[in-house]
Amino acid sequence: MSRETIEHLNLHTLIGNTDQRGTAWHYRAEHQGAEPNHYTGPVPVADVERRLFHWNAASRRVGVEIAADITTMTHLSADGVPMRWKVIEDRQAICRDDTEHLMGIFTPGYQMHQYRQWLVNTVADILDDDLAISSAGLLRGGAVAWVEVSVPDSITTPEGVVFRPNLLATTSFDGSIATTFKRTVTDVVCDNTREAALGETGETFKVRHSRYSHAQLGAARDALALVHTIADDFAREVQALCATPVPDVSWNKFLDTYVPRIRDGVHLAGKTLTLADKKRDALNRLYRHDQRVAPWAGTAHGVVQAVNTWEHHEGTVRGTTRPERNMLRAVTGDFAKTDRIALETLRRVLV
Structure with a gap:
């Protein structure tokens, strides 16, 4: 979730x-x-x-709970053992100054x-x-x-x-x-x-x-x-990609290279093969029949669009929602990397 x-x-x-x-x-x-x-x-x-x-981010001192004796203790642990707090000088905690929510821990050089x-x-x-x-x-x-x-x-x-x-x-x-x-x-x-x-x-x-x-x-x-x-x-x-023709034989070669069913001469099997076939089928469906992609089938733009649309709307999402994942991937450049890989793969099979 x-x-x-x-x-x-x-x-x-x-x-x-x-x-x-x-x-x-x-x-x-x-x-x-x-x-x-x-x-x-x-x-x-x-x-x-x-x-x-x-609100602003604020730097807070970081402490660690360590064992102590009766003369230096500041509190008891849940098990009743004497403990005290020791400040860690080479770390700072970054917190919200309104809620004190901890966002990260860094060295003193963090700005x-x-x-x-x-x-x-x-x-x-x-x-x-x-x-x-x-x-x-x-x-x-x-x-x-x-x-x-x-x-x-x-x-x-x-x-x-x-x-x-x-x-x-x-x-x-x-x-x-x-x-x-x-x-x-x-x-x-x-x-x-x-x-x-x-x-x-x-x-x-x-x-x-x-x-x-x-x-x-x-x-x-x-x-x-x-x-x-x-x-x-x-x-x-867009003009350059739409002007680059991709015949059906090149599209099939792209699928075989981008989502291979054979790696290092060995046929995939089991779950790995199932996942590869599922992705290949989805990309082919988007490329040939989905109105977000199909109008540009037969061009390089259609290929990049099929991959990009699959990544945004059909790729597996774990631990978060798809829109949140998509926003973070846009921020980190993951989508741009995926687009470049798809285009580089296409260029190789078009040669």
Whole structure:
């Protein structure tokens, strides 16, 4: 099950532009609290600060419980043994200053990136009439946060691909991700996330939580300005992929390479073979019959779209919900890695 309850998602995520995009999967009117978390237009910056980022991360000393004698003890253990607390000088605990919820434990060199400074202030610097906050939220008890900037209206390419350019700003207090600013694209038809562009590098700007990281805030603001170039870059990517033909024989070779039934000359068997066949069947169904993919079957775009749609909507999910998993995979770049692997595999079989 998800670490995030439906109630949490209704209270601690903010979803914008619902007039164009509809409500989020987790919307439940009965869990909305004093005010709804959905907005017909953009999410106001002030609401992100007030409703999500009204607290700061704070450094706390870390102690460990050790055995003591009667003269040094501070308390008894559950078994009645004298114990005392010893401060660990080379560690710090990062907690919320409103609830004292523990988010992570680090060395003294760890630098906190406060959400209001790194996610809200940097994003607010680039907002104009064409850009607005489309979503923001907290996960893992506040240990992970994001703010997404988007254009209000979707864009349609000449090839019939409907997409929305985004810029995702995210960071964490549990060590799971560096502070990251990245260009993404949402495929409106199937709500998949892609990075723009597959063949390019330098589309992600990361800042580690180190002692000198605050010196990079200016560079982070410059990176955010990249959102203005996403539409043209992604449209060129789509055009190139749609112009790359994939005959049926190449599609079958792609399946044999991407989801093989034979490895190192040995035929798969048992559960491994069952899982491989299930994935192959699903990819083939998406590629040939699903309206999120089939209109571009026979092209490289159709192949990448089939893999991306499978990863977002049909791949196995453990320990969380699919939407939460998808958001975290978009943040960490897992989806971009999957797209690149699929495209590299296709290029090999097309040669």
